[in-house]
Amino acid sequence: MKLLITGGGGFLGARLARTLLARGTLDGQRIERMVLTDIAPPPADLVADPRVEARTGALLTQTEALKTEAFDGVFHLASAVSGECEADFDLGLRSNLDSTxxxxxxxxxxxxxxxxxxxxxxxxxxxxxxxxxxVPFPKLVADDTLPTPQTSYGTQKLICEHLIADYTRKGYLDGRAARLMTVTVRPGKPNGAASSFFSGIIREPLAGVESICPVSPDVSHPMASPTRTVEGLIAVYEATREAFVGRTALNLPGLNVRVADMLDALEEVAGPKVRALVRFERDERVAGIVANWPSGATAVRAGKLGLHPHDNFADIIRLYIEDCKAQPNANQTLKGLSL
Amino acid sequence: MKLLITGGGGFLGARLARTLLARGTLDGQRIERMVLTDIAPPPADLVADPRVEARTGALLTQTEALKTEAFDGVFHLASAVSGECEADFDLGLRSNLDSTxxxxxxxxxxxxxxxxxxxxxxxxxxxxxxxxxxVPFPKLVADDTLPTPQTSYGTQKLICEHLIADYTRKGYLDGRAARLMTVTVRPGKPNGAASSFFSGIIREPLAGVESICPVSPDVSHPMASPTRTVEGLIAVYEATREAFVGRTALNLPGLNVRVADMLDALEEVAGPKVRALVRFERDERVAGIVANWPSGATAVRAGKLGLHPHDNFADIIRLYIEDCKAQPNANQTLKGLSL
Known part of the structure; x- marks a missing residue:
């Protein structure tokens, strides 16, 4: 089979690609070819795989050629992130809406x-x-909660959900939209996402670096590890149409935690000195965006596909530490553990 | 003030224009100029009004010039209708999504x-x-019912609702989306809307002409007269932002009636011979579309703006008859009344 992963050079896209290539199959079919599109090239290990073809450049410049290229499956992950879309309205429309x-x-x-x-x-x-x-805004957002997005990013994602549902209804594709929870802990550097600090307040202290938390410790939000997020995307791909049920988007599982809970978990896993590297300094721009996000989510439909959130945030941190240990630069990314 | 009405040559657009020109003011401001855009020219009485400027052609060909033209207010009514959008996917995307x-x-x-x-x-x-x-589908759809459209037309309308909410949030416009119920009784000829028969089964018999009802008499649906629909659009325009509440779309009021109730009302107003002109002959295409429509609606937010549905369908028919009597061709449109 031949797959396309848009955003295949990004953190989640590359991780999904790596997981799929290691499995070798998807939905019972052998993966023979995998096209990764992104504005930057994918990591070297992916480029080195003979099954992988990397295509670098904005997705919107590549879609015309795709009109005559057949794919068995597509994972469409390419996206400008929330902070970028708030700062540059045209960028969001182009990258998230027009490209899709x-x-x-x-x-x-x-x-x-x-x-x-x-x-x-x-x-x-x-x-x-x-x-x-x-409209009422529930404490926990469910698969069937009415979405009334308060960011351009959220608006564009929602619009794409509905486009995909209609193209699917018309028989133009077999589309399934899965709502990702905030993916934590992301490795590397902060990105333009307003949610970037959710990873930063764990990742930076573990590396022995101070991190600033721009929101109150009481802020609560649904989180998922990169591992579970990739598992979720694959499970949604492999679900039968009947098991997916309908054409509306589903929530992927998330662990609903407060920032304070995350820091308690950090202390549990890495000790009080690491936790002490997190300093609270309110950023009105970020806090304003996050204030409009749900404090938690449920994922009943995903549960029926066998997908569940982590039991606690310490497990999510431990998964991140395992990931780091498998990398050559672990002495840097986990420098804080020797504090 | 200067207004733009897109779809200003159509039935509702022309009626809205006529109502506004007769009032002379909108939201306390004098209407000095009214631009009507449509693919066909507006009726002669509107063209004759010195305040009116008609611009004929597809909206999408006119938007570039609008970038440097200021309007105090816009009523955006231009749209391809549901049946057309199901038959021609590109037409729907172009007319309803890209144009908006x-x-x-x-x-x-x-x-x-x-x-x-x-x-x-x-x-x-x-x-x-x-x-x-x-997701559960309620017996009556409310302002805050989760929309999961089952037509391209509905999908495109919903997407536009969300675009308008986001452009409003960003301060690019002061947008208000109002969900029209099925407008009945429309004068003239059937159009490409799947809902066209809801007017046809009243209008044709009143003109002494046989009408075919393509769905079961048990089909129920929310209906509004053209008069109340235009009143609703104007009230939504004149509402303060605070009175409109939030940025999500609201339902305009509709009377929830079954086809059988409509025909009972027709008999009440025009007698059994007129009613007998309606023949049931199932059309699978139309029945399939209509089967996915709600059987009724509520309009709580509109109620707070002072908008309410008619008490009964006979009143809606009587309004249509009054409209016809005011037209020179009443002897044709109401020919059935002499049966």
């Missing part, structure tokens, strides 16, 4: 030319939810 | 150039609602 539309139309062109219907997993986001004065 | 996006971006360009924030009323539709197996 063009990708969907390329797959539709394949079908209209007699080609196969591609299975399509879309990484939507818990950011589709937000409080609007006209 | 281009119009919003034109208004945003005005704001970015230092111009004023335009008040913007969007005619969304009860067609945003539909049953998806993954």
């Amino acid at each position: 539309r063009a990708l969907l139309d390329a797959l539709r062109a394949n079908v209209n030319a007699g080609g196969k219907v591609t299975r399509f997993v879309f990484s939507s986001s818990v950011a589709v939810f937000g409080p609007d004065p006209a | 996006r281009a119009l919003l971006d034109a208004l945003r360009a005005n704001v970015n150039a230092g111009g004023k924030v335009t008040r913007f009323v969007f005619s969304s539709s009860v067609a945003v609602f539909g049953p998806d197996p993954a």
Whole structure:
């Protein structure tokens, strides 16, 4: 089979690619070819795999050619992140809305030319939810909570969910939208996402570096490890249409934790000196965005697919530490553990 | 003030224009100029009004010029209808999604150039609602029912609702989306809307012509007269932001009636011979679309703006008859009354 992963050079995309290549199969089919598109090239280990073809450049510049290229499956992860979309409205529209539309139309062109219907997993986001004065906003957002997004990023994700549902209804693709919870702990450097600090307050102290938390310790949010998030995307791909149920998006599982709980878990795993590296300094821009995010989520439909959140945040931190230990730069990324 | 009505040559748009011109003011401001855009020219009485400027052609060809033209208010009614959008996917995307996006971006360009924030009323539709197996579908759809549209038309309307909410949040316009119920009784000829028969089964018999009902007499649906629909659009325009509440769309009021109730009302108003002109002959295409529509709606937020549905369908028929009597061709449109 031939797969396309958009955003395949990014953290989650590369991780998904690596997981799939290691499995060798998806939905019972052998993975023969995997195209990774992204604005930056994917990591070297992926490029070195003979099954992988990397295509570097904005997705929107690549979709015209995709009109005559057949794929068995697509994981559409490419996206500008929430902070970027708030700062640059046009960027968000182009990267998140126009690019998705063009990708969907390329797959539709394949079908209209007699080609196969591609299975399509879309990484939507818990950011589709937000409080609007006209409607009740539940403590925990569910699969069927009314999304009233309070960011451009969330709006664009929601719009894509509905485009994908309609293209699926028309038979132009076999689309499934899965709402990712905030993925923590992300390795590397902070990115433009307003949620970036959720990883930073764990990752930086573990590396022996001070981290600033821009929101109150009482802020609560649904979190998922990169491992469980990738598992979720694959399970949604492999689900039958009947098991997925309907065409509306589902929530992937998240552990609902407060920032204070995350720091308690950090202390449990890495000790009080590491925890002490987190300093609270309110950032109104970030706090304002996060204030409109749900404090927790449920994932009943994902549960029926066998997907569940972690039991506690310490487990998520331990998974991150294991990941770091497998990397050559572990002496840097885990420098804080020797404090 | 200067207003733009897109779809201003259509039935509802022309009726809205006529109502506003007769009032002379909107939200306390004198209407000095009214631009009507549509693919066909507006009726002669509107063209003859010195305040009116008609611009004929697809909206998408007109939006570039709108980037440097200021409007105090816009009523965005232009739309391809549900049946057309199911038959021609590209037409729906172009007419309902791309055109709205281009119009919003034109208004945003005005704001970015230092111009004023335009008040913007969007005619969304009860067609945003539909049953998806993954979520409960209530007997009556409310303002805050989760929309899971089952037509491209409904999908595109819902997407526009969310675009408008986000452009409003960003300060690019003052947008309000109002979901129209099925407008009945429309004069003239059947159109491509799947809901067209709801008017046809009243209008044709009143004109002494046989009408075919393509769905079962048990089909129930929320209906509103053209008069109340136009009143609703104007009230939504004139509402303060605080009275509108939030940025999510609201339902305009509709009377929830079954086809059988409509025909009972027709008999009450026009007698059994007129009713007998309606023949049931199932059309699978239309029945399939309508089966996915809600059987009724509530409109709590609109009620708080002073908007209410008619008490009974006979009143809606009587309003239609009054409208016909005011027209020179009443002897044709009401020919059935002499049966």
